Amino acid sequence: MLHRTRKLVSAILLFMFAMSFSAAAADTSIQSSNTYKYAIATLSDSSGQMVLDLKARTTQSNSQIGSSKITVHDLTTGSTKNYSGSYSSGISYSKQFSLPNAVKGHRYYAVVTFYADGLSTQATSNTITF
Known part of the structure; x- marks a missing residue:
């Protein structure tokens, strides 16, 4: 026993x-595991042009990091316009886009899909009157 x-x-x-x-x-x-530390989209009026500023950072280096899809919403007309993004490599991504078709006096916001080696997240920008 x-x-x-x-x-x-x-x-x-x-x-x-x-x-x-x-x-x-x-x-x-x-x-x-790779995660986003931040993913930010900011709309602004810069010298009479509407500009979208994008920033993202992950916890690990990526062979491909960037914005896979950008949708700009015109709240005045209810319409949307899609733009293709861009990619780079590394741990962070920073890009500024001019949006030339913006109409003065209209209200806009953007929804951006960020991508980093299979990891996706969305960020919604601030709303501005251009």
Whole structure:
């Protein structure tokens, strides 16, 4: 009976030891996954042109990071206009786009889809009257 109890205690201790390594491995994989630190879209009026300023940063370097889709909403008319974005590589992305078709006196905002090596997120800009 004593031999059986020792075997059971040894098996339980071995199981607990193995589980502690599994938990440590799971924690490491969660920490090493790429995430966005920030993704920001800002509309402004710069010298009579509407400008969209984009900034994004991730926790890891990317072979491709940027904006995959830009949709500008004209609240005055209810229309939308889509623009294609651009990409670079690295840990961060920063780009400024001039939007030449903006109409003075109209209210606008933009929705931007950011992309970084398979990781996507959306950012909605401020609303401005151009």
